[in-house]
Amino acid sequence: QVQLVQSGAEVKKPGASVKVSCKTSGYTFTGHYMHWLRQAPGEGLEWMGWINPNSGGTNYAQKFEGRVTVTRDTSIDTTYMELSGLRSDDTAVYYCVRERGAWFVYWGQGTLVTVSS
Amino acid sequence: EIVLTQSPATLSLSPGERATLSCRASQSISSYVGWYQQKPGQTPRLLIYDASNRATGIPARFSGSGSGTDFTLTISSLEPEDFAVYYCQQRSISITFGQGTRLEIK
Numbered sequence: 001q002v003q004l005v006q007s008g009a010e011v012k013k014p015g016a017s018v019k020v021s022c023k024t025s026g027y028t029f030t031g032h033y034m035h036w037l038r039q040a041p042g043e044g045l046e047w048m049g050w051i052n053p054n055s056g057g058t059n060y061a062q063k064f065e066g067r068v069t070v071t072r073d074t075s076i077d078t079t080y081m082e083l084s085g086l087r088s089d090d091t092a093v094y095y096c097v098r099e100r101g102a103w104f105v106y107w108g109q110g111t112l113v114t115v116s117s
Numbered sequence: 118e119i120v121l122t123q124s125p126a127t128l129s130l131s132p133g134e135r136a137t138l139s140c141r142a143s144q145s146i147s148s149y150v151g152w153y154q155q156k157p158g159q160t161p162r163l164l165i166y167d168a169s170n171r172a173t174g175i176p177a178r179f180s181g182s183g184s185g186t187d188f189t190l191t192i193s194s195l196e197p198e199d200f201a202v203y204y205c206q207q208r209s210i211s212i213t214f215g216q217g218t219r220l221e222i223k
Contacts, residue, residue, distance in 0.1 A: 035212075045153075045161065045204055047212040061211060062118070095160065102208060103151050105172070107160035 002026040004096050004108035011114045017084040020111045022096030029077040030054040033099050036070060036081040038092040039110075046092075051079055086115045119143055121205050123215035129223040136192040138218045140205035145185045149209040152181055152190045155217075156201045164203075165190060197222075 007021040022034065036048040049060035051070040058070050064083070072079045079096060091114050098106040120143040130136055140150065148168040153161035163172040165181035168188060178193045192199055200222050205215040 044217045045206075045214045047214070101166065103163050103166045103172070104153070104161070104206070105163050110160065 002098065002106045004098060004106055006094075006096060006108040006111045009112040009114070011116065012086050014087055014115055014117055016086050016115075017082060018086060018113050019080055019082040020094050020096075020113070022079045022081075022108050024077045024079070024098070027098075029072075030074060034070075034072070034079045035097045035099060035104065036068075036094065037097055037104075038094045040089070040092040043092075048081070048094075053079065083113075086113075088115050091115045119146060119207055119210050119213050121207055121213055121215035123203075123205060123218045125218060126216070127219045127221060129221050130195055131223045132195050132197055134195050136190075136195055136199070136220060138190040138192075138203055138220070140183075140188040140190070140215050142186045142188075142207060146207045146209035148184045149207055150181070150183070150188045151206045151208070152179075153204045153206065154199075154201050155204065161204065192220075195220075 003025045005023045010018050012018050030053045033050045035050045038046050048064050049070050051058045053072045067084050069082045093110040093112050095110050096108040097104045122141045124139045150168045152165040154164050155161040164175050164179050169181045180191045182189050200220050202217045202219050204217050
């Protein structure tokens with residue numbers, strides 16, 4: 001079965017960077033786009049970007065352009081999301097999500113990133 | 118950016134009642150709308166895709182309709198497990214979500 005397992009919670013200071021990993025299994029890694037979304041405490045869902053694991057091509061939401069980088073390592077079926085220039089309003093749960101038929105079906109368990117001085 | 122506006126923000130109903138949730142887009146998005154359910158402490162679950170298609174394993178009491186700018190999620194007869202937050206999402210131009218509708222027990 002499809003599984004997405006994310007790295008553990010992080011606490012970062014303002015201005016720092018964070019890198020979250022998403023280890024996949026149960027399907028052909030290069031066969032499906034992987035997206036990154038986030039959800040601030042008590043708030044809604046926000047899409048950040050996607051990666052095509054086959055080509056490495058990426059597409060980011062305009063809001064995050066220049067601050068987010070999504071990469072992958074096909075040797076270990078893992079994608080990464082790095083967010084730089086962290087601010088307090090970046091405190092959120094970050095999710096990797098695999099699409100099926102262009103919709104969000106398979107979710108990682110989430111990684112809480114807390115930005116605090 | 119396409120803005121999705123969901124209404125109402127909160128809907129208070131009783132089990133057995135019919136729920137109607139609305140999602141309005143700032144411009145036409147054809148039928149590229151999905152609906153998700155999120156319960157506390159859980160990840161969202163896809164209910165409806167392409168405006169009116171039920172996702173795998175979703176009960177028939179959930180239905181979606183609409184095209185262009187106005188979309189509706191209907192739950193025909195509420196079960197206790199349906200009380201949750203519902204989000205619409207568009208993938209016509211980039212990807213955005215509505216702010217959510219909280220469906221609570223009256």
